[in-house]
Amino acid sequence: MAFTLGFHIILASLGVALPAMMLIANYRGLRHDDPDAIALAKRWSKAVAVTFAVGAVTGTVLSFEFGLLWPAFTGRFGQVFGVLFAIEGVFFFLEAIFIAIYIFGWRYLSPWAHFWSGVPVVISGLGGAFSVVAVNAWMNQPQGFSPTSGKVTSVDPWKVIFNPAVPYEVPHMILAAYLVTGFLVASIYAVGMLRGRRDRIHRLGLLIPLTVACIATPIQFAVGDTAARAIAKDQPVKFAAMECVQQTHTHVTEYIFGRCTADGVKGGIGIPGLDSFLVGWSTSTQVTGLDSVPPDERPPANTMLHWAFDTMVGICTALIALGAWFGFVWWRKRDIPQTTWFLRACALSGIASIVALEAGWIVTEVGRQPWIVYRVMRTSDAVTHANGIWITFSLVLAIYAVLGAILIVVLRAMSKRWRSDSGVDDEVPYGPDTDVPPVAAR
Amino acid sequence: MTLANAVAVVLVVGVTMYAVFGGADFGAGLWSLLAGGGESGRRPRALIDWAIGPVWEANHVWLIFVLVVLWTGFPSAFEAIFSTLFIPLSLAAFGIVLRGSGFAFQHSARRPGGQALATTVFGAASVLTPFFLGTVVGAVAGGRVPVGNANGDFVTSWVNPLSLVTGALFVATGAYLASVFLVSDARRAGTPDLERYFSDRALVAAVVTGALAAGGLVALHADARAVFDGLKSDALPLVIVSAVCGVAVLVLLRRGAQRGARVLAAGAVVSVIWGWAVAQHPQILPPSLTVADAAAPSATLKAVLIVFGIAVVVVLPALGLLYTLVQRNLVEETTQPAPPEGSLR
Numbered sequence: 001m002a003f004t005l006g007f008h009i010i011l012a013s014l015g016v017a018l019p020a021m022m023l024i025a026n027y028r029g030l031r032h033d034d035p036d037a038i039a040l041a042k043r044w045s046k047a048v049a050v051t052f053a054v055g056a057v058t059g060t061v062l063s064f065e066f067g068l069l070w071p072a073f074t075g076r077f078g079q080v081f082g083v084l085f086a087i088e089g090v091f092f093f094l095e096a097i098f099i100a101i102y103i104f105g106w107r108y109l110s111p112w113a114h115f116w117s118g119v120p121v122v123i124s125g126l127g128g129a130f131s132v133v134a135v136n137a138w139m140n141q142p143q144g145f146s147p148t149s150g151k152v153t154s155v156d157p158w159k160v161i162f163n164p165a166v167p168y169e170v171p172h173m174i175l176a177a178y179l180v181t182g183f184l185v186a187s188i189y190a191v192g193m194l195r196g197r198r199d200r201i202h203r204l205g206l207l208i209p210l211t212v213a214c215i216a217t218p219i220q221f222a223v224g225d226t227a228a229r230a231i232a233k234d235q236p237v238k239f240a241a242m243e244c245v246q247q248t249h250t251h252v253t254e255y256i257f258g259r260c261t262a263d264g265v266k267g268g269i270g271i272p273g274l275d276s277f278l279v280g281w282s283t284s285t286q287v288t289g290l291d292s293v294p295p296d297e298r299p300p301a302n303t304m305l306h307w308a309f310d311t312m313v314g315i316c317t318a319l320i321a322l323g324a325w326f327g328f329v330w331w332r333k334r335d336i337p338q339t340t341w342f343l344r345a346c347a348l349s350g351i352a353s354i355v356a357l358e359a360g361w362i363v364t365e366v367g368r369q370p371w372i373v374y375r376v377m378r379t380s381d382a383v384t385h386a387n388g389i390w391i392t393f394s395l396v397l398a399i400y401a402v403l404g405a406i407l408i409v410v411l412r413a414m415s416k417r418w419r420s421d422s423g424v425d426d427e428v429p430y431g432p433d434t435d436v437p438p439v440a441a442r
Numbered sequence: 443m444t445l446a447n448a449v450a451v452v453l454v455v456g457v458t459m460y461a462v463f464g465g466a467d468f469g470a471g472l473w474s475l476l477a478g479g480g481e482s483g484r485r486p487r488a489l490i491d492w493a494i495g496p497v498w499e500a501n502h503v504w505l506i507f508v509l510v511v512l513w514t515g516f517p518s519a520f521e522a523i524f525s526t527l528f529i530p531l532s533l534a535a536f537g538i539v540l541r542g543s544g545f546a547f548q549h550s551a552r553r554p555g556g557q558a559l560a561t562t563v564f565g566a567a568s569v570l571t572p573f574f575l576g577t578v579v580g581a582v583a584g585g586r587v588p589v590g591n592a593n594g595d596f597v598t599s600w601v602n603p604l605s606l607v608t609g610a611l612f613v614a615t616g617a618y619l620a621s622v623f624l625v626s627d628a629r630r631a632g633t634p635d636l637e638r639y640f641s642d643r644a645l646v647a648a649v650v651t652g653a654l655a656a657g658g659l660v661a662l663h664a665d666a667r668a669v670f671d672g673l674k675s676d677a678l679p680l681v682i683v684s685a686v687c688g689v690a691v692l693v694l695l696r697r698g699a700q701r702g703a704r705v706l707a708a709g710a711v712v713s714v715i716w717g718w719a720v721a722q723h724p725q726i727l728p729p730s731l732t733v734a735d736a737a738a739p740s741a742t743l744k745a746v747l748i749v750f751g752i753a754v755v756v757v758l759p760a761l762g763l764l765y766t767l768v769q770r771n772l773v774e775e776t777t778q779p780a781p782p783e784g785s786l787r
């Protein structure tokens with residue numbers, strides 16, 4: 001499950017944010033009569049089609065996994081969180097329909113009608129992300145059902161949907177999607193520019209997504225910081241594991257990296273009092289430690305958790321610095337910094353933001369262990385009793401490896417063909433075919 | 443109607459939509475496999491790609507819809523089905539992944555070898571997925587899925603005559619629907635040769651499907667007496683409607699009629715599904731778990747119905763728009779197949 005989700009989340013992020021990039025380019029193209037921007041919108045719409053197709057497939061597998069791997073979890077709480085997936089279904093349905101109309105409508109719809117057919121895609125992407133992440137938020141802060149042990153007999157859907165973790169988890173994930181997509185797309189064009197292709201399409205292809213991502217990054221920092229403080233209060237054990245706090249006390253040292261052991265952090269850079277300060281704006285704030293719960297209620301792999309958290313924060317900080325560089329040069333010269341170092345940094349930013357994305361999920365998910373529903377149901381009580389499930393699981397793993405490889409090959413082949421642009425657009429899955437004779441004229 | 447029954451109706455609506463639209467997609471995959479390689483297979487396959495490209499993504503979501511309504515509305519039934527029947531369900535999920543990648547990549551594969559492989563994978567997965575889903579339905583109807591976490595037999599629950607016949611019936615039904623739909627698509631594309639091609643195949647598929655349905659009745663009689671009796675009593679009108687529709691389609695196809703065949707073919711399938719639902723009611727998992735027992739608390743059921751209502755108001759018009767645009771050739775992806783050589787068009 002973790003593996004399939006980790007894979008799906010990358011596609012899902014692209015699915016949420018790539019349509020927005022595509023529409024921005026489309027809008028620019030129509031408003032300013034800019035054929036380069038239209039060309040970019042067209043290319044990105046093909047990438048949307050491919051990622052959406054693969055996203056739909058991996059997402060279907062996920063819904064099977066809810067039954068195949070966690071029947072007892074879904075059997076007991078499906079009636080609680082399921083409504084959110086039903087809402088998600090509506091959004092995905094709309095997304096699939098309007099993506100089809102947008103992709104296949106390039107040729108025959110009027111330009112503005114075509115543009116507007118893309119807007120529901122962006123909106124339903126946001127709605128879909130809300131509903132799914134709200135499920136995860138509910139697993140972190142379960143409420144809205146009773147009794148808390150045994151068969152659930154009453155449910156309050158509003159309390160489930162708007163659980164206390166939603167206000168920070170949902171915006172954090174949506175921003176992450178925009179940030180990952182922005183840096184990823186920008187990094188592809190940065191690589192192209194490093195290889196000497198400095199035409200206008202490449203510069204525009206770098207500029208649009210990079211701007212979106214650089215706006216999202218500082219906001220992400222603020223939201224993540226809020227999330228950390230909320231977790232210190234609502235899920236103190238997760239916070240303690242993230243920060244390697246063994247005993248509950250005040251004036252807690254903040255460690256950057258280092259190894260977590262039962263008697264404190266070994267190595268790493270320690271800043272005395274900072275952890276307490278970050279939690280409550282004062283070094284005398286008390287921070288709950290792992291000793292507040294018995295050992296069998298503490299998350300595993302503390303060092304990894306701690307590193308995952310520090311990696312996410314570190315990458316976010318580095319990305320903010322990149323944005324500041326970009327913003328400064330833009331302010332002075334109205335242009336992208338043309339130095340090789342800037343392009344190299346952009347080229348790395350895509351991978352870096354994906355690493356941050358996965359690291360964040362590790363913090364959330366591993367930090368919640370041993371609970372699948374925080375303080376209500378243990379992961380070990382949720383699993384299927386069917387043995388042999390690992391065979392199918394390895395099957396899925398193998399398939400995903402193939403799927404991932406093929407996805408990359410196809411996207412690369414597409415970009416290679418665009419580069420050798422012969423004027424004839426290539427055939428891609430669900431892609432608009434520009435060399436088709438107009439059928440309407442028959 | 444109780445809330446639980448209303449949600450059960452929503453569930454069956456989802457199953458129906460998936461069977462008709464998703465089923466036709468699977469069937470198209472079967473025909474694309476059977477069309478064979480080389481020049482002769484190229485034209486029918488081109489028509490298939492052209493016809494299902496824009497819609498299959500949306501068709502596919504019905505399956506997810508069914509899963510989500512099942513686990514939200516009737517979680518204990520979901521738990522029992524997915525834990526006991528994990529083998530056919532894993533294989534179906536596997537088939538879905540293969541099918542999606544096969545279809546998506548058969549266009550982008552450059553070399554003919556890669557293309558042929560992708561097409562074969564797409565076709566084979568289009569047969570296996572509905573087959574395994576069918577065995578699951580057969581297992582449920584046959585009362586082989588006890589309540590709880592993996593309390594049934596992992597093998598005999600779905601490897602038995604009723605399940606196997608149901609699996610085959612699912613495959614045949616998809617092929618039947620697909621061929622009837624493709625006859626109209628061929629007409630829309632202006633390719634009379636393909637119209638004949640698929641109309642011949644539709645006749646064969648109709649006969650095979652009818653025979654399998656009869657076989658299914660025999661298996662039900664032997665294995666799931668309660669459902670069989672339901673079909674004989676409460677659900678009898680629906681069974682009759684289905685049979686009448688099926689025969690009418692045969693007649694229309696023989697006479698090369700321009701319209702009506704698609705609707706009637708879908709009608710035959712829809713009435714069988716509703717017949718099964720009526721016959722099995724009030725059980726959701728025969729022999730002992732009823733719809734009412736399995737149902738979630740009422741607030742959840744209400745929420746599901748509200749979301750479904752919103753979906754009807756919002757999604758159906760959008761879906762209608764998509765199908766209309768497709769039917770008017772305003773959206774399309776792969777090249778429309780050319781008229782046959784020497785035609786005057």
Ligand code: HDD
Pocket residue numbers: 133140165168169170172173176177179180220221223224225227228231312313314315316317353354356357358359360361362363364365367
């Ligand atoms: C591109 C990605 C990205 C970046 C740059 C950041 N995050 Fe993040 N973070 C995520 C991507 C992410 C995520 C993968 O999307 C998570 C996992 C669950 C979620 O909702 O967001 C997450 C979770 C997550 C959590 C756990 C939430 C929970 O368990 O409920 C905390 C405390 C933070 N983040 C804090 C931060 C801070 C303080 C950051 C910056 C300084 C930061 N994140 C940057």
Ligand code: HEM
Pocket residue numbers: 001002003005006007009070073132133135136300358361362365366369372379
């Ligand atoms: C809505 C979103 C999500 C839901 C509902 C969800 C659900 C679950 C469930 C049920 C478990 C417990 C079972 C287990 O240990 O594997 C789990 C654990 C886990 N999940 Fe998620 N997950 C979500 C998102 C993600 C994402 C996007 C990732 C990506 C990296 C992820 C990574 C993990 C990991 C690594 C574990 C294992 C923790 C451990 O056992 O130590 N999850 N999640």
Ligand code: HEM
Pocket residue numbers: 008009011012013014015016051052053054055056057058059060062063066085092093095096125128129132133136173499502503506
């Ligand atoms: C944080 C977690 C998740 C996010 C943000 C997310 C988001 C998305 C998005 C945006 C798509 C559209 C496909 C694309 O554009 O690539 C998608 C597809 C899908 N996701 Fe997820 N997803 C998440 C986790 C899950 C989980 C846990 C499930 C399990 C039930 C799931 C089920 C699906 C399904 C069934 C689809 C296909 C829908 C379609 O065909 O339109 N997702 N997801």
